[in-house]
Each structure stands twice: as structure tokens, then as C-alpha cells.
Amino acid sequence: MDIFETFRLAQEAIYANKLRSALTALGIIIGVAAIILLISIGSGLQSYVSAQFAKLGSNSIFIIPGKVQFGPQGGPPRSVNKLSFDIVNKLEREKSSDIQTIMPFIEISATASYRNSSKITTLAATKTDYFAMSDIRAQSGRVFSSADDRAARKVAVIGQTLAKDLYKSQDPIGQKISISKKPFLVIGVLEPQGNVGGIDVDNQVLVPLSAGRVLTGANQVNSILVKTTSTESIPQAKAQIEKILLRSLGEDDFTIMSQEQLLSSVTSILSFITIALGGIAAISLIVGGVGISNIMLVSVTERTKEIGLRKAVGARPKDILTQFLIEAIILSLTGGVIGLSLGYIGSVALSALIKTTIPLWSVFLALGFSSAVGIVFGVAPAFRASRLDPIVALRYE
Amino acid sequence: MKSLILVKNLTKIYGQPPNETRALDGVSFEIKKGEFVAIIGPSGSGKSTLMHILGCLDHPTSGQYFLESQNVANLDENQLASIRNENIGFVFQFFNLLPRTSALKNVQLPMVYSNTPRAKRQERAIELLEAVGLKDKLKSTPAQLSGGQQQRVAIARALVNNPLIIFADEPTGNLDTKSSYEIMDILKKLNKGGNTIIMITHEPDIAKLSKRVITIRDGKIISDKKNRK
Numbered sequence: 001m002d003i004f005e006t007f008r009l010a011q012e013a014i015y016a017n018k019l020r021s022a023l024t025a026l027g028i029i030i031g032v033a034a035i036i037l038l039i040s041i042g043s044g045l046q047s048y049v050s051a052q053f054a055k056l057g058s059n060s061i062f063i064i065p066g067k068v069q070f071g072p073q074g075g076p077p078r079s080v081n082k083l084s085f086d087i088v089n090k091l092e093r094e095k096s097s098d099i100q101t102i103m104p105f106i107e108i109s110a111t112a113s114y115r116n117s118s119k120i121t122t123l124a125a126t127k128t129d130y131f132a133m134s135d136i137r138a139q140s141g142r143v144f145s146s147a148d149d150r151a152a153r154k155v156a157v158i159g160q161t162l163a164k165d166l167y168k169s170q171d172p173i174g175q176k177i178s179i180s181k182k183p184f185l186v187i188g189v190l191e192p193q194g195n196v197g198g199i200d201v202d203n204q205v206l207v208p209l210s211a212g213r214v215l216t217g218a219n220q221v222n223s224i225l226v227k228t229t230s231t232e233s234i235p236q237a238k239a240q241i242e243k244i245l246l247r248s249l250g251e252d253d254f255t256i257m258s259q260e261q262l263l264s265s266v267t268s269i270l271s272f273i274t275i276a277l278g279g280i281a282a283i284s285l286i287v288g289g290v291g292i293s294n295i296m297l298v299s300v301t302e303r304t305k306e307i308g309l310r311k312a313v314g315a316r317p318k319d320i321l322t323q324f325l326i327e328a329i330i331l332s333l334t335g336g337v338i339g340l341s342l343g344y345i346g347s348v349a350l351s352a353l354i355k356t357t358i359p360l361w362s363v364f365l366a367l368g369f370s371s372a373v374g375i376v377f378g379v380a381p382a383f384r385a386s387r388l389d390p391i392v393a394l395r396y397e
Numbered sequence: 398m399k400s401l402i403l404v405k406n407l408t409k410i411y412g413q414p415p416n417e418t419r420a421l422d423g424v425s426f427e428i429k430k431g432e433f434v435a436i437i438g439p440s441g442s443g444k445s446t447l448m449h450i451l452g453c454l455d456h457p458t459s460g461q462y463f464l465e466s467q468n469v470a471n472l473d474e475n476q477l478a479s480i481r482n483e484n485i486g487f488v489f490q491f492f493n494l495l496p497r498t499s500a501l502k503n504v505q506l507p508m509v510y511s512n513t514p515r516a517k518r519q520e521r522a523i524e525l526l527e528a529v530g531l532k533d534k535l536k537s538t539p540a541q542l543s544g545g546q547q548q549r550v551a552i553a554r555a556l557v558n559n560p561l562i563i564f565a566d567e568p569t570g571n572l573d574t575k576s577s578y579e580i581m582d583i584l585k586k587l588n589k590g591g592n593t594i595i596m597i598t599h600e601p602d603i604a605k606l607s608k609r610v611i612t613i614r615d616g617k618i619i620s621d622k623k624n625r626k
Contacts, residue, residue, distance in 0.1 A: 012498075305493065308493075309495070309506075310510075311454075312454060312481060313481065313482060313507040313554070314481050314482020314483070314507055314510040314558075315510050316475045316478040319510060390454050391449050391454050391455055394489065394493065
């Protein structure tokens with residue numbers, strides 16, 4: 001029997017039992033939709049984070065406290081933060097001509113409040129250059145200036161979420177905001193940046209570095225971003241920074257990474273997360289496969305007489321095997337395609353809330369995996385059908 | 398005339414000693430081309446077992462079976478499948494048509510496994526359904542047909558690959574008297590046209606309509622007589 005005939009047969013059998021076929025495929029539909037959706041969230045996160053780092057430019061060097069290692073021995077830095085403002089000042093004084101800008105960051109969690117409403121938010125204190133460098137603009141009002149920083153003015157630029165939650169319909173600009181119980185003046189609201197992997201980037205408040213330092217009372221910075229004059233000068237700049245830092249710090253007290261190194265480390269962590277998410281969803285596909293196996297076994301039993309008749313009129317075991325196997329594959333592959341469409345629709349719908357992207361490989365993975373499920377879970381029932389004795393099968397009631 | 402079927406000392410044993418059952422116990426006979434043979438016997442006599450072996454659905458425990466001089470007793474499953482497909486047409490007591498499938502498609506089924514092109518299959522199926530008087534029932538599914546009509550579809554299906562032999566297993570066992578005689582008329586006509594027919598039945602009235610009656614009891618042939626015209 002030729003393969004087209006087998007396909008037609010399988011189609012007819014599936015069509016003859018519409019409801020049952022739909023329910024069988026449902027397991028696969030849900031599995032594939034879940035895979036596509038979760039991978040799209042994971043890779044949305046990945047592409048957002050990558051884009052954020054990329055925005056900073058390839059001429060960036062990051063200095064962070066502690067020894068950070070990615071890979072098998074990796075983990076959070078264990079040592080105390082020794083990146084102090086003294087170090088920042090030292091760098092400023094001794095920087096070579098390769099280095100353009102040195103930009104320290106303080107980033108802590110803080111409570112922001114206005115009148116009776118309050119919200120836990122991320123407080124970031126940095127220099128004015130940050131806005132231009134990461135291409136972040138104020139939607140209304142203005143961002144703080146170098147003058148604000150020099151004068152340590154207590155001014156704040158807030159994200160959309162914070163503006164909405166604290167000021168409701170009121171215009172926040174010119175209003176007071178209390179950050180960790182210290183009064184600040186809102187001078188600008190940032191453009192919306194969205195939600196990344198469940199983290200609301202619009203829930204933040206930015207203040208000038210000098211004011212932030214006074215506010216937190218801390219002598220440490222969370223990270224230092226160094227811009228070099230060009231990408232080529234990164235190695236020399238890195239060597240120089242390391243030399244300066246090593247004079248007052250131990251080797252384990254800091255990590256220097258170029259944008260390229262950081263990007264590849266972060267990307268590798270995020271793709272691991274993406275794959276893990278997809279893997280969890282893949283479990284539901286296996287459950288869907290068991291469903292197919294189950295229904296195919298019922299179908300074989302139900303169609304015992306048909307199988308007997310087919311054998312009596314000349315079907316070889318191989319013909320019966322392919323007939324049932326193709327039926328299982330069509331069911332799972334159709335389920336896969338429907339699941340793919342649903343996953344796509346879901347991810348588009350979700351993109352209103354958080355950033356999602358569907359990588360092409362996840363489409364092939366989902367389709368490949370669902371047809372593999374069809375084959376693996378279709379083999380047992382199909383084999384059973386092919387081994388039926390025609391005499392017994394014909395007599396079966 | 399050359400023999401179409403030649404069986405020698407055919408034996409079929411079910412189960413292991415000491416609980417074995419001898420369904421067939423040394424059966425030998427010959428059937429020539431163009432014969433219309435009825436195999437008759439009470440239930441449990443071994444007539445169904447004999448039919449299954451003759452129809453290449455089963456292997457004998459011992460003995461020889463020559464179909465057109467080819468020894469088929471020890472062929473494997475795939476070889477038997479192609480012999481059934483090309484040389485044997487079955488008509489069953491319970492019709493065994495595919496449910497929810499049109500008469501036209503049902504008749505085509507054996508041709509699906511002989512790789513006959515679609516157009517040819519269609520043409521041949523229509524031709525045979527017309528021959529059994531179901532010209533206006535091509536699209537009907539078994540549920541829309543009477544028992545007699547279903548059996549006629551089954552006969553058309555049996556004929557579709559021009560088989561050497563038609564095996565009819567209690568073809569009238571599930572039909573009323575009128576339909577039974579209609580079906581027997583068709584079989585007789587086919588036989589007149591040169592088809593070899595082997596029919597299993599337990600009804601002496603039906604057996605009388607054939608040309609030769611082999612009576613079987615406890616796995617042995619107890620009589621083999623020609624019917625007088």
C-alpha cells in the first residue's frame with residue numbers, strides 16, 4: 001500500500017472520530033502551546049537584557065564587587081563590598097586617556113511614598129551621563145543634570161509604575177516624593193520600558209549620585225561603568241583599571257568585565273533559564289503522548305474487526321503498522337501545529353504585559369518533539385494492531 | 398483438469414498434550430477449477446478450521462496444502478497476505494464491511510493492498526457493484542443497507558481482484574430466507590461464469606444448492622458426494 005493511501009486512511013479514521021481525536025490532540029496542543037509560551041518569555045527576557053547591555057555600547061567596562069565567576073564554580077560574590085567612593089575617586093584621578101567616563105551606581109531597594117500611598121521600589125543613584133548612554137528619556141519633565149549632581153539636589157526621576165501608583169491621575173512633576181523617609185522633588189517621569197521576565201522596570205526612582213550617597217549614607221557603590229574612547233582601547237583600559245584597583249584591593253574583591261564578556265555570561269545564564277522553562281513544559285507533552293498511546297490502544301481494540309478484515313483481504317503486518325503509526329503522528333503533529341498557533345497568539349497577547357519573542361528554533365523544537373511523541377507513543381498500539389491474528393480479529397465482537 | 402486445491406493429510410492441533418484438541422485429523426481431498434463445493438458439518442466439527450487453512454489465514458500443524466501446485470503450508474505471514482490478496486476472495490457470515498464507509502470504498506479495499514491505481518479501482522468497484530445489482534447504492538454505508546445488500550457488497554469485494562477461489566463462510570447464516578436464496582443465486586451465477594467457490598454452511602438446504610458436498614465431523618471427512626442436478 002502506498003504512503004498517500006495510508007495518509008488518506010489515517011485522515012478518514014481521525015475524521016470519523018472527531019471528538020475523540022480532538023481530545024487526544026488536546027494534550028499535545030497544551031504541551032506545545034506551553035513550550036512556545038514559556039520559551040518566548042525566557043527569550044524575551046534574554047533579548048531585552050542583551051539589548052540593554054548592547055545599548056551601553058561595546059566600549060563599556062563593568063567593575064563589580066567580589067569575585068564573580070560564571071560557569072560550574074559560579075555563584076554570587078561572597079566577599080564584602082569593598083568598592084568604595086575612594087576607589088572611584090582614585091580611578092578618576094589616575095585614569096589614562098583611553099578612559100572617557102567613569103560612572104558609579106548605587107542601587108538599593110527603598111520605600112517611596114507620597115501622602116498616604118507608598119511602594120517598595122528600586123532606588124538607583126548615578127551620574128547624568130547614564131540617561132544618554134542607555135537611551136532613556138523623560139516622557140514628561142526632565143532628567144537630572146550635572147548641575148543637580150554637583151549641588152547634590154534632592155531631585156528624583158520616576159518610572160511609570162511608580163508615577164501611577166503614587167500620584168494616580170495627578171501630575172507627579174513638581175510634587176514631593178519621600179524616599180526612605182527623606183523628601184525629594186519629582187522633576188521627571190521616564191518613558192515606559194515595560195516588564196522583563198516578571199520584573200517591572202518602570203518601578204524605579206533615579207536620583208543624582210551625590211544625593212543618593214547622602215540618602216543611603218553608604219560609602220560603597222554597587223557597580224562602576226567605565227566608558228573607553230573606543231572598543232580597541234578596552235584591553236589597555238582594563239589592564240590599567242586592574243592595576244589601580246589592585247593597589248588598594250585584593251584580587252578577590254572585584255571583577256572587571258568588558259561588555260562583551262558580561263553579555264556572553266548573562267546570555268548563557270538566560271538561555272539556560274529559557275531551556276529549563278521549555279523543559280518543564282516538555283513534561284506536559286509527554287503526558288500528552290501518554291494520552292495518544294491510551295486512545296490509540298482503545299482505537300486498536302475497537303477496530304479489531306476492521307484490522308482482521310484488512311488482513312484477510314491482503315494487508316501485511318507492515319501495512320497495519322504504518323496505518324496506525326501515521327494516525328498517531330498526524331494526531332500529534334496536528335496538535336503540535338494548533339498548539340504552536342495558540343502559543344503564538346498567547347505570546348502576542350502576553351507581549352502587552354511583558355516582553356516576549358519566539359525564536360525559530362523553538363518552533364522546530366516543538367514540532368519535532370510533538371511528532372517524536374507521536375512516533376514513540378504510537379509504536380506500541382500500532383505494533384499490537386499489526387500482530388493481531390486475522391482469525392481471532394475477525395471473530396472479535 | 399489440473400487441481401486447484403490439493404490437501405494431503407491436513408492436521409490441526411490446538412493446545413498442548415494431554416489437553417490437545419484435534420480440530421482437523423488427517424484430511425485429504427482435491428478441488429478442481431470451476432467447482433462449487435459446500436463443506437458441511439455441525440459446530441465444532443472442524444469446518445471453520447479447514448476454511449481458515451484453505452483461505453491462507455492459518456497454518457496447518459502438519460500435512461500439505463497445494464494451491465495451484467504451490468505448497469502454501471509453510472509460507473510466512475507476508476507471503477500468505479499477498480496470496481490472500483491476489484488469489485482469495487472472502488465472504489463472511491457477518492459481512493465484515495468497514496462501518497461508516499461507502500459501498501464503493503468497501504469494495505475497493507482489497508485493491509488498496511494490491512496497489513491498484515485509484516481510477517482503475519473506482520471503475521472496477523462500480524462495475525462489480527452493478528453486477529450484484531447495487532448500482533444505486535454506491536455511496537451508501539453499511540448502516541444504510543439491508544443484510545442481503547451488505548452481503549452483495551461483500552461478494553463484490555471478494556471478486557474485485559479476480560481471485561482463484563471464493564470462500565464463503567456461512568454466507569447466508571445471518572440472512573432471512575428470501576435474501577439467502579438471492580445470495581445463493583448470485584453465487585451460482587458466479588460459479589457458472591467459471592468461478593471456483595468453497596462454501597461453509599451448517600444448513601443442508603443451502604448445501605444442496607452447490608455441486609459437491611463434503612461432510613466433516615470431529616475433524617475427519619465422513620462423506621464427499623456430488624449433488625444430483
